[in-house]
Amino acid sequence: xxxxxxxxxxxxxxxxxxxxEPFLLTMEALDTIRPGETVLLRLCREPLPLYRALQxxxxxxxxxxxxxGTFEILIRxxxx
Amino acid sequence: MQALLSxxxxxxxxxxxxxxxxxxxxxxxxxxxxxxxGPNAFMSRWTPEALAxxxxxxxxxxxxxxxxxxIQILPVVAGANIxxxxxxxxxxxxxxxxxxxxxxxxxxxFAPWMFVGSSLLLFSGGxxxxxxxxxxxxxxxxxxxxxxxxxxxxxxxxxxxALGVAMAFGMSGWFDLPLMQxxxxxxxxxxxxxxxxxxxxxxxxxxxxxxxxxxxPEWFVRRFVPSLLVVAxxxxxxxxxxxxxxxxxxxxxxxxxxxLFAGVTLFLQRRSKRASFDTNQHCWRGAMxxxxxxxxxxxxxxxxxxxGEWPGLPILCGVLVxxxxxxxxxxxxxxxxxxxxxxxxxxxFGQGVLMAPNMKKIIAERTMHRQMLSHFFAGILLVLAVxxxxxxAMPAGAAVVVSQAWLAMxxxxxxxxxxxxxxxxxxxxxxx
Numbered sequence: 001x002x003x004x005x006x007x008x009x010x011x012x013x014x015x016x017x018x019x020x021e022p023f024l025l026t027m028e029a030l031d032t033i034r035p036g037e038t039v040l041l042r043l044c045r046e047p048l049p050l051y052r053a054l055q056x057x058x059x060x061x062x063x064x065x066x067x068x069g070t071f072e073i074l075i076r077x078x079x080x
Numbered sequence: 081m082q083a084l085l086s087x088x089x090x091x092x093x094x095x096x097x098x099x100x101x102x103x104x105x106x107x108x109x110x111x112x113x114x115x116x117x118g119p120n121a122f123m124s125r126w127t128p129e130a131l132a133x134x135x136x137x138x139x140x141x142x143x144x145x146x147x148x149x150x151i152q153i154l155p156v157v158a159g160a161n162i163x164x165x166x167x168x169x170x171x172x173x174x175x176x177x178x179x180x181x182x183x184x185x186x187x188x189x190f191a192p193w194m195f196v197g198s199s200l201l202l203f204s205g206g207x208x209x210x211x212x213x214x215x216x217x218x219x220x221x222x223x224x225x226x227x228x229x230x231x232x233x234x235x236x237x238x239x240x241x242a243l244g245v246a247m248a249f250g251m252s253g254w255f256d257l258p259l260m261q262x263x264x265x266x267x268x269x270x271x272x273x274x275x276x277x278x279x280x281x282x283x284x285x286x287x288x289x290x291x292x293x294x295x296x297p298e299w300f301v302r303r304f305v306p307s308l309l310v311v312a313x314x315x316x317x318x319x320x321x322x323x324x325x326x327x328x329x330x331x332x333x334x335x336x337x338x339x340l341f342a343g344v345t346l347f348l349q350r351r352s353k354r355a356s357f358d359t360n361q362h363c364w365r366g367a368m369x370x371x372x373x374x375x376x377x378x379x380x381x382x383x384x385x386x387x388g389e390w391p392g393l394p395i396l397c398g399v400l401v402x403x404x405x406x407x408x409x410x411x412x413x414x415x416x417x418x419x420x421x422x423x424x425x426x427x428x429f430g431q432g433v434l435m436a437p438n439m440k441k442i443i444a445e446r447t448m449h450r451q452m453l454s455h456f457f458a459g460i461l462l463v464l465a466v467x468x469x470x471x472x473a474m475p476a477g478a479a480v481v482v483s484q485a486w487l488a489m490x491x492x493x494x495x496x497x498x499x500x501x502x503x504x505x506x507x508x509x510x511x512x
Contacts, residue, residue, distance in 0.1 A: 016292055016353055019420060020439065044288055044295060046224075048159050049090070069295050 008040035008074065009033055015044050015070065023050060030059065030075065041073040091151055091165035093425045093498065098173045099148025100414055101491055106140025106180065107407070107484030111458075113184075114477030119469035121477075125394040132187040137402050138270065139180040139202065145410045146278055147172060147209055149417060150230070157285060158227045160216035168212045175205030183248070192252035199248035206241035210234065229281025229305040236273025236312070240266060261319050268315045272334055273308050275406060276341055280305055282413075283345060290416050291361050293348040300344055304337075311337055328382070335375040338401070342368035342375075359448040363412025366456055370404025396466045404459045411455055411487060415448045422494045426501050433508045437501060442494050451490055454483040 010029040014022025022043055029039045041047070046063065050073070054061055060078040065071055110133055114121050117129035124130060151169055154160040162168055179201030186194035213234060220227060243266040250257035288295050295301075311333045318326040346368050349361060357365070374397045381388040419442040426436035458479035465472035 018290055018292065020423065045285060049156050 007038060009037040010039045012039060012041045015042055023047070026050065026075070033077075035077045035079070038074050038076045041075065043071050043073070044069060046071050047073065090155060090421075090424065090428075091162065091169070093421055095165045095169035096148040096152040096417070096421065097495065098169060099144045099151075100418060101488070101495070102173065102177055103141045103144040103148075103410070103414075104484045104488035104491065106136050106144065107487065108481050109140065109184070110136040111477045111480030111482075111484060114462075114465075114480060115474055116477075118473045121473060122392060122395050122466050122469040124391050125398065128187050128190065130395065132184040134398065134402070135180065135183050135187065137407065139176065139183060142275070142402075142406050142410060143176060143180075144173075145414065146274075147176070149282070149413070150209075150213065150234075150278075152417070152421065153282070154213060154216055154230070158217060158220050158230060160213070160220045162212045162216045168208060172205045172209045172212075175201045175208070179205060186248070186251075190251070195248040195252035196254075199245040199252075202241060202248075203245045206237065210238055210241075225301040225305070226281050226284050229277060229284065232305050232309060233274055233277035233281055236269050236275075236277050236308070239312075240270040240274050243269065261322075264319050265316050268319075268334060269312050271401065272315075272337060273312045276338060277305050277308050279406075279409065280308075280341055283341075286413070286416070287345060287348060287364070291349060291364070292353040294351055296344060296348065300340075304341065308337055331378075331382075335378055338371050339375045342371040346372075359445060359452050360412040360416050362449070363408050363415070363452055366452075366459075367405045367408035367412070370400050370408060370459070374400035374405065392466045396463065399459070399462045399466060403462055408455065408459070411452065414487070414491065415443065418491055418494045419443050422498045426498060426505070429502060430505050433512065434501070434505045437497060442497050443490050447490055447493075451483060451486040454479070454486055458483045 010033060012022065012025045012029050014025065017025070022041065026039060026041050033039055041050075046065075051061065054075060058078050059075050061073050061075045063071060063073050113129060113133055113136065117127075117133075120127050121129040121133055125134070148169075151162060151165060154162060179198045182194050182201060183198035185191075186198050217227075217231065243262055246257060247259055247262050247266065249255065250259055250262075284296050284301055287293055311330065314326070315330040315334055318330040321327075345364065349365055349368075352361065354361070377393070377400065378397050381390070381393050387393065419439050422442050423436050423439040430436055458476065461472060461476035461479045465476040
């Protein structure tokens with residue numbers, strides 16, 4: 001199921017970027033959001049290491065996989 | 081956001097690096113052996129020198145990097161954490177390093193105790209790795225093609241090691257075995273299921289990720305690695321049976337799998353969104369073309385009897401597939417993995433005190449590119465040495481020594497960056 005772009009306050013499209021750019025851009029985006037806001041990350045692969053980093057640092061996320069293989073990860077502060 | 085970079089699932093940097101830094105040493109030893117052996121290295125695949133060379137490359141270089149890379153990527157790609165990775169890496173590295181040296185020495189001397197010693201060491205190293213990785217992956221469902229591909233490749237390693245150990249005991253005189261047949265089966269499982277299987281499973285992730293290409297096609301991802309098992313099994317039965325037609329069909333299928341992987345990868349590379357290729361992409365392209373050439377040479381040999389009878393043919397195929405194919409692609413991968421891990425660990429270690437250096441500057445692109453050219457030059461000289469061993473063996477061996485020493489220097493430069501930057505971080509922390 002595609003995440004509605006309007007739900008996201010920031011969008012990071014990492015599909016055509018080489019590591020570690022998507023990771024760094026996601027971190028930068030998370031730095032700027034306030035509680036209640038979200039970051040949407042799009043990638044061509046499931047970012048397992050990112051999940052651990054998010055878990056350790058107080059974020060919650062929802063992952064969905066589109067038919068074309070794109071992974072969409074919607075991230076927000078955990079305490080919401 | 082430095083504090084977020086808590087990649088606690090990534091093993092300590094020394095765990096994979098000990099494998100990566102040892103591999104070029106075996107490359108140098110292989111070059112020195114070519115120089116020392118001269119034409120004997122190119123006479124037949126069964127000469128002591130050719131057997132020693134093959135295993136310096138396959139066990140000393142290829143297996144080292146493949147195991148080091150697996151220890152690193154199992155947690156990252158599959159979420160499978162190896163328990164006590166430093167200890168496991170240390171034991172496995174020590175066993176396969178000494179085992180590979182002893183195996184090469186065993187082929188050169190045919191001393192029975194060396195075959196037994198190398199078998200025990202390689203079996204121990206393989207068993208510890210297989211046990212640790214199997215335990216780590218026990219709860220990981222084979223949901224994606226990479227995870228199921230890794231499992232298949234690791235099973236291919238188990239068969240390859242088991243056959244290799246059996247043959248080594250056979251050569252030490254413990255029991256009689258059909259060594260020629262077992263060698264062909266060992267080669268098939270080692271290069272096809274373990275080698276190409278691992279390469280494909282990793283390629284599904286790293287080729288689109290690092291080369292900015294479309295994903296591998298769905299039909300290929302679903303069927304390729306499982307088909308390797310089928311082909312290797314058919315190859316095994318045909319070799320044991322000794323039937324001409326099934327053997328030819330199985331061999332064609334085996335070559336076809338190499339060609340298919342190379343062809344699909346080259347097709348994807350042509351659709352890369354990069355403006356220009358970097359060293360990693362050039363290495364992959366050179367490797368895939370070399371794999372295709374190896375398959376092409378073999379097909380030509382089957383079609384033209386005069387070529388098929390030439391004793392240099394298996395050596396030429398070996399040079400093209402192992403040195404031109406696997407060593408090239410591994411070199412390209414090292415040039416991505418080593419800077420990335422250096423950056424990752426420095427970023428973690430820094431914790432906001434000091435930013436990690438730009439990943440692209442950890443090993444300069446120009447230096448990597450020049451080393452790659454020296455590697456391909458060495459590969460061309462090795463091919464020429466198959467045709468003119470008397471005159472070309474010495475320069476080919478020297479070129480391999482130079483290119484592998486250069487690779488070692490480039491990888492060590494990343495280690496120096498890591499150490500220098502770690503010291504700076506420690507000093508900054510001490511002052512705050």
